[in-house]
Amino acid sequence: MTSFSETNSKPIKHxxxxxxxxIYLGKLFRIFMNxxxxxxxxxxxxxxxxxASVCNNVFVNMEGTQVGALAFSCVCIWNGFFNSIQTVxxxxxxxxxxxxxxxxxxxxIVAHMxxxxxxxxxxxxxxxxxxxxxxxxxxxxGIIAGSFLLDFGITLFLITYAADMLxxxxxxxxxxxxxxxxxxxxxxxxxxxxxGVAFPLVGIADSISEFTISKWGIRTIxxxxxxxxxxxxxxxxxxxxLTTIPExxxxxKYLRESEFWELIGETSRQNLMDSSYVYTLANxxxxxxxxxxxxxxxxxxxxxxxxxxxxDRR
Numbered sequence: 001m002t003s004f005s006e007t008n009s010k011p012i013k014h015x016x017x018x019x020x021x022x023i024y025l026g027k028l029f030r031i032f033m034n035x036x037x038x039x040x041x042x043x044x045x046x047x048x049x050x051x052a053s054v055c056n057n058v059f060v061n062m063e064g065t066q067v068g069a070l071a072f073s074c075v076c077i078w079n080g081f082f083n084s085i086q087t088v089x090x091x092x093x094x095x096x097x098x099x100x101x102x103x104x105x106x107x108x109i110v111a112h113m114x115x116x117x118x119x120x121x122x123x124x125x126x127x128x129x130x131x132x133x134x135x136x137x138x139x140x141x142g143i144i145a146g147s148f149l150l151d152f153g154i155t156l157f158l159i160t161y162a163a164d165m166l167x168x169x170x171x172x173x174x175x176x177x178x179x180x181x182x183x184x185x186x187x188x189x190x191x192x193x194x195x196g197v198a199f200p201l202v203g204i205a206d207s208i209s210e211f212t213i214s215k216w217g218i219r220t221i222x223x224x225x226x227x228x229x230x231x232x233x234x235x236x237x238x239x240x241x242l243t244t245i246p247e248x249x250x251x252x253k254y255l256r257e258s259e260f261w262e263l264i265g266e267t268s269r270q271n272l273m274d275s276s277y278v279y280t281l282a283n284x285x286x287x288x289x290x291x292x293x294x295x296x297x298x299x300x301x302x303x304x305x306x307x308x309x310x311x312d313r314r
Contacts, residue, residue: 020107021114028115044079044123045130051075052134059137062232062272065225066218070197072127073217076156077191079123080163084116085180088171088306096309109172109303116164124157139225144284151224151284158291159217163191165298166213172302213294219276220287227277232268 032038051071057064088095099105128149132138142151166187174180192198194205195214209215277283 017104017107020104021111024108024111025114028111032115040079040083040119041122041126043082044075044126047075047078048127048130049134052131052136055136057233059139059225060230062227062230062269063234065227065230066197066222069218069221069225070195070214072156072221073159073195073214074192075127076159076217077163077188077213080120080160080165081167081184081187083119083123083164083167084112085167085171085184086177087112087168088302089174089180090177092175092309095306099309105303105306105309109168109299109306112168113165113299116168117161120157120160120164123160124153127156128153142224143226143279143281144224148224152221154288155217155220155224155291158220158288158295159213162213162217162291162294162298165295165302169298169302169305172306213291216287216290216294220284220291222274222277223279223284223287226279228273228279230269231265232272233265234272235264235268 051074055064055068055071058068059065095103095108138152139148142148145151145154167184170183170187171180174183191212191214194201194209194212195218196206196209197218201209
């Protein structure tokens with residue numbers, strides 16, 4: 001692997017922080033081509049297509065939209081994790097040597113943040129294309145950008161980037177790629193369990209979930225999709241199952257032909273409405289800021305840990 005000093009014609013100690021960002025960013029893009037890191041893009045397309053093939057009624061009703069939001073968030077988190085989980089730990093000896101020669105850790109991390117942001121943008125575009133080709137009935141209007149597709153795309157990017165920065169933080173903390181890859185399954189399980197959709201959360205579990213990318217990602221997707229305005233099919237499905245009982249079939253026929261049928265759907269919708277998904281500019285901006293804040297926080301923690309790389313006794 002090309003070392004940091006090999007990318008610069010001048011001694012590192014004479015290069016300012018911003019100059020080092022540009023130098024290291026150039027190296028990252030060369031590695032992207034030479035080591036075929038572009039493979040993250042076809043992998044994003046495959047994962048998105050798999051998820052799209054099993055998601056039903058997304059943006060059609062409440063139940064389908066919430067499950068779809070969980071699936072979309074999982075795709076973003078998966079992409080983000082594997083973008084950067086091994087990025088830092090695999091070159092710790094190089095970083096240690098170059099840091100002693102004058103490389104700024106802040107420049108190194110900022111270069112990675114910019115590079116990873118480019119990867120996340122590409123993966124987000126791929127996801128949107130796959131979901132469109134899958135025939136998802138996207139709403140036309142977006143509350144912030146005027147286009148739902150743009151609001152949705154920004155949301156997917158922020159989820160992916162937050163996961164990317166979390167993985168980058170882990171890569172800064174652990175010392176080997178083996179340890180990094182061992183941590184990934186635990187991170188994925190935590191994101192799934194504490195998402196607030198797969199399992200009901202109460203007490204301490206609910207408090208923990210406030211710090212997970214998945215929960216805020218699902219909230220944001222449901223918010224931009226105007227979840228609370230969608231119809232619900234929960235009670236309809238329950239009533240339909242009762243039609244197998246002969247005594248109920250006549251009641252069912254009566255309900256379908258009466259005004260009570262719409263009342264059943266509205267009652268179901270009212271009970272499933274969630275104040276966390278309220279469709280307002282302020283709510284979406286808050287959720288976007290939280291995801292962006294998580295990204296910055298993870299990057300800063302990773303930067304802090306990497307500052308002590310000179311104490312690495314391996």
